[in-house]
Amino acid sequence: MLLLASSTVRAALTIEITQGMEGAIPVAVVPFGWSGNTASAPENIAAIISADLNRSGRIETLADRDLIAHPTEGAQVQFQNWRMVKVDDLVIGKVTGNADGTFTVQFELYDVFRGNQLIGSSFPTSRDDLRRVAHHISDLIYEKLTGEQGAFNTRIAYVTTSGSTKNKSYTLLVADSDGYNPQTILTSKQPLMSPSWSPDGQQIAYVSFEKKLAEIYIQQVASGSRRKLAAFKGINGAPAWSPNGRQLALTLSRDGNPEIYIMDVTSGALRRLTSSSAIDTEPVWTPDASSIIFTSDRGGSAQLYRVPVGGGKAQRLTFEGKYNAGADVSPDGRKIAMVHGNNGNYRIAVLDLDSGLLRILTDGPLDESPSFSPNGSMIIYATRAGNREVLSAVSVDGRFRQRLSLQAGDVREPVWSPFEK
Amino acid sequence: MKYKLSKVIVVLLVAVMAGCSSTGDKQEGSVSIEDKGTSADGSAVSSGAAGSSSFSNYSLDDPNSPLAQRVIYFEYDSAEITMDGQDLLVHHAGFLVANPTVHVTLEGHTDERGSREYNIALGDRRALSIQRVLELNGVAPEQITVVSYGEEKPAADGNSEAAWRLNRRVELLY
Numbered sequence: 001m002l003l004l005a006s007s008t009v010r011a012a013l014t015i016e017i018t019q020g021m022e023g024a025i026p027v028a029v030v031p032f033g034w035s036g037n038t039a040s041a042p043e044n045i046a047a048i049i050s051a052d053l054n055r056s057g058r059i060e061t062l063a064d065r066d067l068i069a070h071p072t073e074g075a076q077v078q079f080q081n082w083r084m085v086k087v088d089d090l091v092i093g094k095v096t097g098n099a100d101g102t103f104t105v106q107f108e109l110y111d112v113f114r115g116n117q118l119i120g121s122s123f124p125t126s127r128d129d130l131r132r133v134a135h136h137i138s139d140l141i142y143e144k145l146t147g148e149q150g151a152f153n154t155r156i157a158y159v160t161t162s163g164s165t166k167n168k169s170y171t172l173l174v175a176d177s178d179g180y181n182p183q184t185i186l187t188s189k190q191p192l193m194s195p196s197w198s199p200d201g202q203q204i205a206y207v208s209f210e211k212k213l214a215e216i217y218i219q220q221v222a223s224g225s226r227r228k229l230a231a232f233k234g235i236n237g238a239p240a241w242s243p244n245g246r247q248l249a250l251t252l253s254r255d256g257n258p259e260i261y262i263m264d265v266t267s268g269a270l271r272r273l274t275s276s277s278a279i280d281t282e283p284v285w286t287p288d289a290s291s292i293i294f295t296s297d298r299g300g301s302a303q304l305y306r307v308p309v310g311g312g313k314a315q316r317l318t319f320e321g322k323y324n325a326g327a328d329v330s331p332d333g334r335k336i337a338m339v340h341g342n343n344g345n346y347r348i349a350v351l352d353l354d355s356g357l358l359r360i361l362t363d364g365p366l367d368e369s370p371s372f373s374p375n376g377s378m379i380i381y382a383t384r385a386g387n388r389e390v391l392s393a394v395s396v397d398g399r400f401r402q403r404l405s406l407q408a409g410d411v412r413e414p415v416w417s418p419f420e421k
Numbered sequence: 422m423k424y425k426l427s428k429v430i431v432v433l434l435v436a437v438m439a440g441c442s443s444t445g446d447k448q449e450g451s452v453s454i455e456d457k458g459t460s461a462d463g464s465a466v467s468s469g470a471a472g473s474s475s476f477s478n479y480s481l482d483d484p485n486s487p488l489a490q491r492v493i494y495f496e497y498d499s500a501e502i503t504m505d506g507q508d509l510l511v512h513h514a515g516f517l518v519a520n521p522t523v524h525v526t527l528e529g530h531t532d533e534r535g536s537r538e539y540n541i542a543l544g545d546r547r548a549l550s551i552q553r554v555l556e557l558n559g560v561a562p563e564q565i566t567v568v569s570y571g572e573e574k575p576a577a578d579g580n581s582e583a584a585w586r587l588n589r590r591v592e593l594l595y
Contacts (some may be wrong), residue, residue, distance in 0.1 A: 029526070096540055165575060165576070165578050166576070168574075168576055191570060191573035193538075193541075193571075193573060194537065194538055209568075209570065209573070212568065213568055214541070214568065216567070234545065234567065235541055235542065235545050235569060237538050237541050237542075238538040238541075251538065251541075251542070253542075253545055256549075258541075258542040260543060279539065279542040279543065279546065281538050281539055281542045282536060282538045282539060295536070295538075295539050301498075302539055303557065304533070323535060325535060325536040325539045326535075326536030326537070326538070326539065339535060339536045341535060344534075346535060352459075365580075366533065366580060368535070368536050368537065369536070369537065376560070384500060385581065387578075387579065387580070413537065
């Protein structure tokens with residue numbers, strides 16, 4: 001058990017904040033107290049919460065060395081001292097290791113200026129769920145302080161590669177949103193690509209070339225059981241779950257040209273949605289399930305289009321730049337993230353559907369695979385650091401950025417899970 | 422003479438094909454021969470096949486044979502086959518026609534730029550354009566399998582034009 005835990009930690013994604021944010025809310029997170037029959041708690045809950053809040057870009061926590069006191073309950077807090085170090089809010093708590101092997105995590109959030117408690121909660125939990133409880137506490141704090149739902153208790157799926165050009169191996173993994181607890185869900189000597197979360201977060205659809213042909217599978221994340229969904233002649237690609245989880249949009253070239261189809265997940269029944277002699281691919285659903293947004297080069301170069309799910313005329317959405325592809329739709333349906341190519345530079349851009357304005361968020365030159373966090377505040381994407389493939393996340397306003405990299409090997413195609421249900 | 426004839430036919434057919442299948446910019450010159458396209462198809466195929474059969478004595482394991490060259494390269498975001506590529510495909514078509522039990526897999530690939538699934542579609546388009554030339558030269562559709570790996574299996578690592586040029590390709594795998 002311990003061996004397994006240490007090996008997963010070694011393979012974790014490490015996160016480095018590469019571009020800070022002005023005007024973040026200053027918060028002190030004090031190391032949690034511990035009472036139990038070991039020297040320290042099995043997880044450093046305060047450190048997990050602090051890292052979560054900093055990764056949001058909207059909250060900045062005080063460095064441990066600047067903590068002026070270490071209260072673990074409300075009665076010990078001297079608010080005037082915390083006002084002096086210029087924090088708006090204070091997080092304290094304690095972890096108890098119970099005799100039956102379970103744990104209890106208590107935490108409190110205080111408004112330092114008013115001196116009042118904003119949240120106070122206690123969670124009974126198990127060893128395995130301690131990190132999850134810490135992320136849940138981060139969600140509660142984030143929502144209280146920013147008014148926006150937190151997305152810390154979520155996961156990301158991604159593909160890693162290792163080995164030489166001639167002898168690569170491909171792995172599909174799922175990790176917590178802070179990069180910890182990576183779980184391999186599939187390994188192959190042939191490419192794996194295009195992971196897509198089901199809306200309940202229980203399944204992932206993906207493309208596997210394990211038979212040296214493209215096939216689409218859907219796999220239960222928890223059990224690892226999977227089934228083949230599409231293995232037609234030609235392309236079987238770009239699976240995307242419908243918001244109700246009953247259908248998949250996908251790309252097939254079985255009729256001679258890449259087109260978008262809608263498949264009923266249970267029956268396998270297919271309906272063709274597009275019809276052009278051009279490339280049509282990379283479908284994504286709008287959250288209201290009324291439309292599919294996709295990439296097509298029917299106008300001479302790759303651009304994004306929108307078509308009603310029931311079929312009909314496709315409307316072009318992007319006009320700036322020679323290349324716009326690989327769309328993801330924000331959870332509120334009002335923004336589209338995409339790969340925006342211009343002058344040989346491929347960057348992540350966001351189109352605001354209300355204003356029609358396109359905002360370029362990243363520097364390139366080879367950025368791809370944007371995926372919105374389920375609260376719509378961040379976009380995770382694939383980029384390069386030197387010759388290595390790494391992941392980055394950027395706030396939707398482009399002001400805050402962080403990098404997620406593996407110690408060895410390349411990592412690509414991140415997709416952020418939906419909220420836990 | 423036969424060789425030259427079949428080559429000319431291939432070039433002509435490629436031009437017709439490009440004219441028909443091109444989605445964006447039309448190739449110059451394609452309009453003038455487009456009318457002949459449909460009627461020319463049948464005869465062109467048979468004479469192409471007959472012409473190509475003179476190369477059937479090439480062996481797959483001979484490193485000096487044109488068949489030893491099994492990679493066709495492409496320009497950025499293009500599925501258009503170059504003249505060199507067309508010459509090479511005449512040899513491969515001749516071999517496949519003379520050896521109807523031999524099977525070839527056409528693997529389409531792209532460079533790493535742009536989004537991955539779009540590149541799958543682009544690699545597919547490249548492999549299909551090779552497939553059409555082979556079939557127009559008499560190769561039976563059952564002898565050909567097409568698969569696109571997009572940017573997933575680069576031949577060369579690195580993010581330079583030198584590497585990208587080697588990665589925009591279709592590989593003929595016997």
